Amino acid sequence: MAARTEQDVVRSELRWSIVVGLTVGAISLAILWAGLVRFINPPSNIETIDPNSVHLSAEFNEANLGTRVENGQVVTRVVATQFSFAPQCVVVPANRQVTLRFTSPDVIHGILVTGTNVNTMVVPGYVAQVHSVFRKTGDLLMPCHEYCGLGHSQMWATVRVVPEDDFKPDADGRALCEKP
Numbered sequence: 001m002a003a004r005t006e007q008d009v010v011r012s013e014l015r016w017s018i019v020v021g022l023t024v025g026a027i028s029l030a031i032l033w034a035g036l037v038r039f040i041n042p043p044s045n046i047e048t049i050d051p052n053s054v055h056l057s058a059e060f061n062e063a064n065l066g067t068r069v070e071n072g073q074v075v076t077r078v079v080a081t082q083f084s085f086a087p088q089c090v091v092v093p094a095n096r097q098v099t100l101r102f103t104s105p106d107v108i109h110g111i112l113v114t115g116t117n118v119n120t121m122v123v124p125g126y127v128a129q130v131h132s133v134f135r136k137t138g139d140l141l142m143p144c145h146e147y148c149g150l151g152h153s154q155m156w157a158t159v160r161v162v163p164e165d166d167f168k169p170d171a172d173g174r175a176l177c178e179k180p
């Protein structure tokens with residue numbers, strides 16, 4: 001094998017910098033495309049809430065938790081707390097955009113809904129918001145996926161996806177999970 005000259009090395013380095021440059025460029029474009037064209041963003045809208053008075057707040061008081069239809073928009077509110085969710089079950093209609101809003105009064109929790117794009121951290125002091133459309137009806141598991149203490153493994157709730165025709169909010173626009 002012929003000995004490599006300084007020039008060979010420089011050329012090789014140049015080739016690799018082009019490869020790396022193109023890779024970084026492609027990834028950057030993919031991120032910009034996802035964020036600006038497809039509106040896929042981290043579920044962390046910077047919206048603050050006083051964690052000490054979550055249950056007294058206008059939005060996350062007990063009477064307002066769960067699913068509610070507001071101006072035609074389905075909004076589901078859940079409080080994640082050591083070591084349960086309030087409410088334990090929420091009902092949502094299939095094939096309609098649902099806005100899910102979460103907050104925590106104590107420590108950091110995480111929420112995901114199995115088989116959907118819903119996956120966010122729930123940080124005390126902030127409201128985490130996720131939009132989703134549930135395609136399949138049935139009960140979905142919503143476990144806490146951020147270690148939050150000794151009861152973490154017992155912390156989960158149910159998202160009940162019902163056919164659109166069976167989704168019947170009351171006069172106040174609230175919809176509750178019926179007993180299975």
Ligand code: CUA
Pocket residue numbers: 080081082083108109110144145146147148149152153155
């Ligand atoms: Cu809450 Cu883990």
